[in-house]
Amino acid sequence: MYSTDYPQSFPAGFLWGGASAATQIEGGWNVDGKGLSGAECIIAGGQKNSTQDNVTKKDLLLAVKSQSEMKYPKRHGNDFYHRYKEDIQLMAKMGFQAYRLSISWSRIFPHGDDEKPNEKGLEFYDRIFDELHRYNIEPVVTLFHYDTPVALTFKYNGWADRKIISAATRYTQLVLKRYSDKVRYWMTFNEINTGTTGFHATGAVDSDLSKHEQLQLRYQALHHQFIASAIATKQLHQINPQAKMGCMIGRDQTYPATANPSDSILAQQEDRLNLFYPDVQIRGEYPEYMNRYFKDHGIKIKMKPDDQQLLKKNTVDYLSFSYYTSRVSNSRPTSSDKKITVNMANGFNNPYLEGTPWGWLIDPVGLRVTLNEFWDRYHVPLFIVENGLGAVDQLTNDRKIHDDYRINYLQSHLEQVKEAIKDGVNLIGYLMWSPIDLVSFSTSEMKKRYGLVYVDLDNDGNGSLNRIPKDSFYWYRQVIKTNGLKL
Numbered sequence: 001m002y003s004t005d006y007p008q009s010f011p012a013g014f015l016w017g018g019a020s021a022a023t024q025i026e027g028g029w030n031v032d033g034k035g036l037s038g039a040e041c042i043i044a045g046g047q048k049n050s051t052q053d054n055v056t057k058k059d060l061l062l063a064v065k066s067q068s069e070m071k072y073p074k075r076h077g078n079d080f081y082h083r084y085k086e087d088i089q090l091m092a093k094m095g096f097q098a099y100r101l102s103i104s105w106s107r108i109f110p111h112g113d114d115e116k117p118n119e120k121g122l123e124f125y126d127r128i129f130d131e132l133h134r135y136n137i138e139p140v141v142t143l144f145h146y147d148t149p150v151a152l153t154f155k156y157n158g159w160a161d162r163k164i165i166s167a168a169t170r171y172t173q174l175v176l177k178r179y180s181d182k183v184r185y186w187m188t189f190n191e192i193n194t195g196t197t198g199f200h201a202t203g204a205v206d207s208d209l210s211k212h213e214q215l216q217l218r219y220q221a222l223h224h225q226f227i228a229s230a231i232a233t234k235q236l237h238q239i240n241p242q243a244k245m246g247c248m249i250g251r252d253q254t255y256p257a258t259a260n261p262s263d264s265i266l267a268q269q270e271d272r273l274n275l276f277y278p279d280v281q282i283r284g285e286y287p288e289y290m291n292r293y294f295k296d297h298g299i300k301i302k303m304k305p306d307d308q309q310l311l312k313k314n315t316v317d318y319l320s321f322s323y324y325t326s327r328v329s330n331s332r333p334t335s336s337d338k339k340i341t342v343n344m345a346n347g348f349n350n351p352y353l354e355g356t357p358w359g360w361l362i363d364p365v366g367l368r369v370t371l372n373e374f375w376d377r378y379h380v381p382l383f384i385v386e387n388g389l390g391a392v393d394q395l396t397n398d399r400k401i402h403d404d405y406r407i408n409y410l411q412s413h414l415e416q417v418k419e420a421i422k423d424g425v426n427l428i429g430y431l432m433w434s435p436i437d438l439v440s441f442s443t444s445e446m447k448k449r450y451g452l453v454y455v456d457l458d459n460d461g462n463g464s465l466n467r468i469p470k471d472s473f474y475w476y477r478q479v480i481k482t483n484g485l486k487l
């Protein structure tokens with residue numbers, strides 16, 4: 001019988017917690033046999049940002065050199081490598097039920113494709129997962145979070161060469177198996193939809209190419225990631241049929257600038273360049289609209305005969321995404337329409353929204369729209385695996401951080417999440433970014449802070465690394481305790 005009941009709030013079993021990534025937290029880059037990843041060298045080196053288009057091999061060589069000379073203290077992340085027990089205890093104090101982290105490929109295979117894995121690296125993640133389980137915190141693990149081993153950039157130009165797939169899937173087979181009884185939730189590529197901007201996602205140096213050649217190379221590299229993702233999904237389902245594999249995209253809800261149909265069609269076209277990724281990974285095939293896009297832009301994707309079947313047969317179990325902001329498509333910008341780039345996406349300013357100190361537009365309702373649109377489109381479980389506010393925090397004399405702005409941000413987004421659940425969306429959980437302050441990815445700064453816990457470390461690497469809970473820490477603890485009843 002059809003029931004008109006609808007959920008009133010967060011369901012039982014909803015996973016509350018937070019998220020981070022190896023490159024931005026771990027540190028410990030020069031211990032226990034770890035190799036380097038391209039993105040972490042660039043973050044640490046500070047010469048360039050790895051989300052930029054103009055990273056060259058020379059930059060990478062320089063960054064590797066600076067790394068080995070230990071010139072750049074930011075490379076320490078927040079030193080999670082040595083302080084994980086304290087950090088996990090703090091998460092437990094907030095009542096975390098899940099924590100998302102990524103495995104650093106170059107900690108396991110220092111050069112990406114070494115003959116033997118680095119046992120010390122594997123043991124590190126064993127310790128992390130065991131520690132999390134001690135507090136009943138479910139690990140949620142990203143296999144690739146912007147950290148292709150730098151050796152594979154030199155060898156294959158990262159994901160541009162199909163040969164990287166066998167190295168990548170040897171790594172995924174190993175870790176999926178090794179941690180099969182410790183991890184149930186996995187995801188393949190972090191924000192795979194940012195792969196056409198910058199160096200970070202594909203680990204491919206293409207600064208000497210024309211714009212068109214660059215796009216060709218990046219879409220080809222992304223095809224290789226789709227294939228590696230499908231293989232990893234197949235591996236997981238064979239190893240542990242109960243475990244779940246997700247895809248992960250960076251979501252900026254897209255609005256037309258006006259009710260003019262030309263803005264609407266543009267918004268749809270630009271949005272599809274992001275929806276393309278979950279379309280492939282959830283529906284198992286390249287969508288028709290991309291054929292036209294590729295043709296119009298002179299792009300040809302080289303596929304092997306079995307690729308299409310592989311994609312079709314190995315779709316993911318859930319859709320996870322980050323949400324920080326929204327964007328505006330404008331087909332007829334005038335001089336007063338301000339162009340902005342937020343979260344690696346280009347768009348226009350939205351006069352209805354306020355921005356963060358870094359200009360990211362704050363749009364909680366956009367999150368509800370996203371959740372509803374994703375649920376309507378895919379009907380697979382959804383998982384918010386990043387949402388948070390980057391801000392400058394002030395440590396007061398009595399060693400407190402009164403971050404009501406962060407509480408407001410998280411609270412207003414959670415209110416909309418609750419509405420989306422009432423709308424009928426099937427949501428697995430909410431993981432805020434990030435429990436402990438970490439190095440910002442797009443700016444390589446420490447002062448752009450996201451944590452509920454403050455880390456005493458400045459942009460130049462000075463500080464005790466001591467942890468201090470912020471006001472938001474106590475607020476979030478209450479939210480989790482009441483399963484979102486008290487926001």
Ligand code: BGP
Pocket residue numbers: 021190191250322343386390433439440441442443448
């Ligand atoms: C997402 C990335 C994260 C994280 C976050 C915040 O795009 O997945 O790694 O960094 O954005 O961005 P930023 O650190 O650039 O402020």
